[in-house]
Amino acid sequence: MGAMGRSASCLGVLLIGQLLFVAMSWLAGGPALIGWAVLAEMCLTALVVSAVGGLLVWLVERMAWTAFSDTEAVLSYAVMAAVLVMALLAIPVSLVVMFEPLFERFKLFEGIVAAVVLSAVLLRYLHLVRQVKMLHGLTEASRIQELQARIRPHFLFNSMNMVASLIAVDPEKAEQVVVDLADLFRRVLDDAHTLVPMREELALCRSYLALEKLRLGERLQTEWEIGDYGDVEIPSLTLQPVLENAVYHGIQLLPEGGLIKISVKRVKGRLILTVGNPRSQRMQHNKGSKMAIDNVQKRLVAHFGPTAVVRAERMDNHYITHINFPLGE
Numbered sequence: 001m002g003a004m005g006r007s008a009s010c011l012g013v014l015l016i017g018q019l020l021f022v023a024m025s026w027l028a029g030g031p032a033l034i035g036w037a038v039l040a041e042m043c044l045t046a047l048v049v050s051a052v053g054g055l056l057v058w059l060v061e062r063m064a065w066t067a068f069s070d071t072e073a074v075l076s077y078a079v080m081a082a083v084l085v086m087a088l089l090a091i092p093v094s095l096v097v098m099f100e101p102l103f104e105r106f107k108l109f110e111g112i113v114a115a116v117v118l119s120a121v122l123l124r125y126l127h128l129v130r131q132v133k134m135l136h137g138l139t140e141a142s143r144i145q146e147l148q149a150r151i152r153p154h155f156l157f158n159s160m161n162m163v164a165s166l167i168a169v170d171p172e173k174a175e176q177v178v179v180d181l182a183d184l185f186r187r188v189l190d191d192a193h194t195l196v197p198m199r200e201e202l203a204l205c206r207s208y209l210a211l212e213k214l215r216l217g218e219r220l221q222t223e224w225e226i227g228d229y230g231d232v233e234i235p236s237l238t239l240q241p242v243l244e245n246a247v248y249h250g251i252q253l254l255p256e257g258g259l260i261k262i263s264v265k266r267v268k269g270r271l272i273l274t275v276g277n278p279r280s281q282r283m284q285h286n287k288g289s290k291m292a293i294d295n296v297q298k299r300l301v302a303h304f305g306p307t308a309v310v311r312a313e314r315m316d317n318h319y320i321t322h323i324n325f326p327l328g329e
Contacts, residue, residue, distance in 0.1 A: 208244070
């Protein structure tokens with residue numbers, strides 16, 4: 001549940017409590033005695049008090065949501081309880097002062113009890129929402145680890161194919177590739193973190209493309225346009241699968257090869273990674289390539305939310321892949 005949803009829930013509970021008190025007061029005083037004008041004034045007051053109270057509860061609830069320890073959370077909820085009780089009692093107290101003759105038969109104690117009960121219900125609700133969010137975070141972390149585990153064998157499988165193709169034409173170069181691949185595999189498999197700095201992902205990509213160049217020679221050319229975004233953290237193996245697709249489904253299919261362009265730019269608080277490669281008429285998107293791109297999309301959404309996008313498009317004789325996600329504060 002987003003912040004707006006929790007805020008609306010707080011405001012709703014407060015408003016229900018206030019209007020319930022107004023209705024009880026109206027019935028206790030008698031419709032004929034209070035009149036519609038006074039009732040309208042009381043309802044308007046209820047709306048104003050509920051809006052102010054809802055804002056206060058939302059602010060305090062944010063304190064509890066970002067608490068670093070259980071003690072801080074308990075203290076935040078305690079403050080929230082006090083705010084709720086005061087907000088729910090604001091109308092009863094003000095109305096008794098303003099319209100005391102109309103409430104001789106209404107007991108303020110009943111209003112206090114109602115306020116406390118409603119406060120307890122809302123606090124219990126917020127506590128359960130907080131627990132659900134924590135469990136969702138654990139589940140999401142497990143899912144990301146699973147997606148990460150899926151893409152690594154895909155990378156290793158294609159790398160083994162590269163070695164196999166070299167053995168037949170250049171055994172000495174194949175031997176050097178095996179040594180370089182061993183170092184590359186170690187870096188991929190030893191990375192226990194789901195997020196890595198951009199500089200590490202780019203270093204991995206450069207190493208990968210260097211290995212592919214040993215196999216493809218001058219047919220593979222690269223052009224890098226990278227800004228100063230080395231400290232930005234992204235999911236490990238975000239860019240490499242896209243480059244792998246560019247090599248296997250673009251450059252490799254062209255007798256003359258081609259140029260792969262890689263750019264990283266910041267636009268309006270978002271980071272945009274773009275990979276462009278020439279497109280062969282025989283270019284196809286098999287299940288393996290689609291799996292890799294879908295995997296990258298899911299991991300980005302898991303980390304950065306639904307606004308993270310991986311989009312591919314054909315433009316003239318080129319194939320362009322865009323990776324677009326929001327930058328953190």
